[in-house]
Amino acid sequence: MPSAQKDPQDYDLVPITDKELIHYTRQQNAASWKGHLSCEDYVIREHVLSLSPLAKGLKVFVFVEKSKPKVPLCSMEILFRRSWKYDGEGRRQNVQMATIGGVYTYPENRGQGYARIMIDKAVSYIRKFAGVDSFTILYSEVGEYYSRNGFTSLPVDYLEIPLKTTQSNTNKAQSVVLNNEVVTPIQYQDFGPFFEKYGEAVDDWIKKEISVDGKSRVCLTPTSDLIDWFHLRSKYLSFMMFHPNKSFDFLNSTYSEITKAFDDIEPQIFGLQLKNSSTNEFIGFISWYYEWYTDEQTNEFKTKVTVISLHVDPSYNKREYSFKLVHLLKEFLEEEPSNGTLQPMGKLVIWELELVDPTVKNAILELFSGSKGGLENGSRSAILFNNEKDRELFSRGKLVWELNTKLPWF
Incomplete structure (x- = not known):
């Protein structure tokens, strides 16, 4: 019919x-x-x-x-x-x-x-x-x-930054300079305190926007459960793809038993925190998750990293520190990890709304050779x-x- x-x-x-x-x-x-x-x-x-x-x-x-x-x-x-x-x-x-x-x-x-x-x-x-x-x-x-x-x-649209690309990146992209700041990694399932800050900031920001334009809003409540789901996904992929000699009864195990089994599985780090080294004040954080793909040009198996959230405390300059956090993430990913699961790196992907200000996108495109913006999102x-x-x-x-x-x- x-x-x-x-x-x-x-x-x-x-x-x-x-x-x-x-x-x-x-x-x-x-x-x-x-x-x-x-x-x-x-x-x-x-x-x-x-x-x-x-x-x-x-x-x-x-x-x-x-x-x-x-x-x-x-x-x-x-x-x-x-x-x-x-x-x-x-x-x-x-x-x-x-x-x-x-x-x-x-x-x-x-x-x-x-x-x-x-x-x-x-x-x-x-x-x-x-x-x-x-x-x-x-x-x-x-x-x-x-x-x-x-x-x-x-x-x-999304923005794509190549990782580990030869000398083209080093011509213009110098190592990010930390002025009175310290960066520390955030471990798997340690995002609770960061999302409390993030949620409070989102709520305040939306109310300020409404006070200006009078428009109604809807928004997913930001919680660390959201990001833990992404990280669980990456951990499982890594376990199945890179640890053929390990076995685990996923179908008959609890969530806590599964996450414990993933404790020693790469990747371990899913975020970076930036703090003021003098006052110990929180400045911001960036979080991401990992996937793996086959490069169509080289047929090489590579790692793809996608940013999930990027937050800068309202008391700091959002443009400056958003760019700095992206830059720090790129440098972090291009360091050779002790475990080879994450190598070789392929690309870093950011949904453009995450960058908020187009000047941040423009700075990324100018500084990192081979970067592309305005890419059509298949999702x-x-x-x-x-x-x-x-x-x-x-x-x-x-x-x-x-x-x-x-x-x-x-």
Whole structure:
């Protein structure tokens, strides 16, 4: 039957909890998202990530025809997370952000309009489960596809800095000078205090912006659970790809047992903190996570580092120290680590909204040879507000999504 003639009432979006069925859905979509992992290792990775504190709000769904409830046609996941909503006077309320991910139509069922019906049902589910004051985001790898379901794309370009590139970087990029500052690394799962500072600063900043323009805002609540999820992902990838002689029963272990097993696995460092060496005042921090890829030009296996968050205390110059933190990160990554897992380095990626000020981007492009900005992001941010008032404000430019950076990505 052509997709235009399909009746949405004939289909259900069903939340599932059965582990075997959840594993089945992930086996199906492994072809799209497993990367360098085997299908089995990808399924285990998704299970490991589902044990993290961040994933307490994770729900997995299958899309079925009511007449055949045991035959999944598609599957998807929704992650519910805490977020803030501010009105035009700066009053804040706690609401839910729902993030849609893992949308996958099984190959034999494609081209029949199932995905569109499934997403519409997901939006209805979110309104009922999280309330009309909630909002929904997703990251599209298929361009404007989800605009048909009411989503508005807010794409963010990214900037790419080559790492370990020969002498071209050394001609202009001198080592960053620390004037009365000290930089220290931040270990895995040590980000709690930093995100407390970050969250307080974001709240203050948004209220100041509202006092100027009177626009409402929504924003994911910044917590260290968000960043621990990214780091858990990197640790698992490293374990599976670079430690073939190690074995661990991930499927029958707790989250704490898994993180303990990762204690001695590279990478160990996921952030840098900058402090005033005279007063010991906090200046700022930068955090990131690791992935691995095959360089298309050299066919060499390399490390890709993506910045998750960059924060400078409001009492310090944001332009100056944002640039300095990026510079420090580049230098840190290009130092030869004792463990070879992270080598060779390939590239450093930053979503451009993270840099806030275009002068920081321009300084990076000028200083680091081979850097490129304005690159189209293959993971396109999109948002949908779950009540008519918010949609109307958003359409008039009176409602803004803040922190549309890598941090809320799922």
